[in-house]
Amino acid sequence: MREIGRVKILGILAGAGLALLLAGCVTNELTGRSQFIAMSEGELSQLSANAWTETKQKTPISKDAAAQARVKRVGLRIADAAGLSNQPWEFVVFDTPDRNAFVLPGGKVGVYKGLLDLTDNDDQLAAVLGHEVGHVTGRHALERASQTTYTQLGLAVGQAAGAQIGVPPQAGALLGLGAQYGLLLPYSRLHESEADRIGVDYMVKAGYRAGESVHFWEKMLEAEQGPRPPQILSTHPDPTNRITALKTYIASKGY
Numbered sequence: 001m002r003e004i005g006r007v008k009i010l011g012i013l014a015g016a017g018l019a020l021l022l023a024g025c026v027t028n029e030l031t032g033r034s035q036f037i038a039m040s041e042g043e044l045s046q047l048s049a050n051a052w053t054e055t056k057q058k059t060p061i062s063k064d065a066a067a068q069a070r071v072k073r074v075g076l077r078i079a080d081a082a083g084l085s086n087q088p089w090e091f092v093v094f095d096t097p098d099r100n101a102f103v104l105p106g107g108k109v110g111v112y113k114g115l116l117d118l119t120d121n122d123d124q125l126a127a128v129l130g131h132e133v134g135h136v137t138g139r140h141a142l143e144r145a146s147q148t149t150y151t152q153l154g155l156a157v158g159q160a161a162g163a164q165i166g167v168p169p170q171a172g173a174l175l176g177l178g179a180q181y182g183l184l185l186p187y188s189r190l191h192e193s194e195a196d197r198i199g200v201d202y203m204v205k206a207g208y209r210a211g212e213s214v215h216f217w218e219k220m221l222e223a224e225q226g227p228r229p230p231q232i233l234s235t236h237p238d239p240t241n242r243i244t245a246l247k248t249y250i251a252s253k254g255y
Contacts, residue, residue: 028138028139030138030198031138031194031198033194035139035142035143041105041142044105044141044142044145045105045106047105048105048106048108048141049106051104052090052104052106052108055094055110056092059094059095059096060094060095060096061092061093061094061095062093062094062095063095064093064113067093067113067116068091068093070122070125071091071092071109071125072091074125074126075091075109075129075133076091077126077206077207078126078129078130078133078202078203078206079107079133080206081130081202081205081206082133082134082136082202084107087107088106088107089107089109090107090108091111091129092108092109092110092111093110093111093112093113093116094110094111094112094113095113096112096114097113098112098113098114098115099112099114099115099118099220099223100115101115101128101129101132102132103132103136103141105136105142107136109129109132111128111129115128118216118219118220118223119216120215120219122208123203123208123209123212123213124212124213124216124219126202126203126206126208126212127200127203127208127212127213127216128199128216129199130198130199130202130203130206130208130213131195131196131198131199132195132199133198133199133202134195134196134197134198134199134202135191135195137198138194138198140191140194140195143191144188144191193242193245196213196246196249197249199213200213200246200250201253210253210255211250213246213250214247217239217242217243217246220239221239221240224239
């Protein structure tokens with residue numbers, strides 16, 4: 001009776017997970033791609049608000065008023081091109097040498113001084129900010145959070161089921177690695193590539209030169225130091241592949 005009860009519980013969990021997966025599949029009108037979305041924009045924005053506040057508290061904010069104004073000006077032009085000018089955007093330049101930028105749900109965009117210094121002009125900055133806004137309209141944060149939650153649920157069910165038939169605990173770690181490298185990381189690379197394409201569309205619509213996006217990523221490649229992990233182990237596409245894909249997309253759009 002006890003073993004039968006456990007099997008029933010596992011069956012219910014698996015069934016609930018399948019129902020959640022099917023219910024959460026929606027088509028993104030911008031990309032035409034089906035996405036698994038299991039939470040709302042509001043829920044994720046609320047969760048990210050604390051992360052944004054903490055980042056501003058722990059990371060030095062640039063006192064360069066001109067730099068702050070420049071990022072805000074270009075960012076708002078991109079947001080307007082994306083049809084999101086009615087959102088409460090906040091653009092902040094952080095005073096660290098990191099060559100990076102990020103966006104959080106709720107329209108919070110951070111640009112590190114190391115990356116800003118790498119841009120030769122506003123067109124290249126528009127490529128960066130177009131990419132970040134592309135993550136928003138691509139609903140990538142929602143999709144990634146939903147995938148992670150569902151993957152964790154699936155692993156928990158799988159490990160519980162394995163324990164019933166004598167599968168060693170080490171198999172759980174292998175399942176986790178399989179999910180990371182077989183699902184989550186490839187989707188991260190897909191998100192980055194989508195954001196590149198969407199960002200180019202937005203920067204062109206906002207009046208910036210698409211070719212400068214290629215020049216910017218070439219500069220990023222030149223600035224890299226040390227060996228990179230193989231693409232399969234990375235959340236981002238290989239830089240050379242990324243540049244090639246951008247050139248192909250820009251040519252196909254006639255930009």
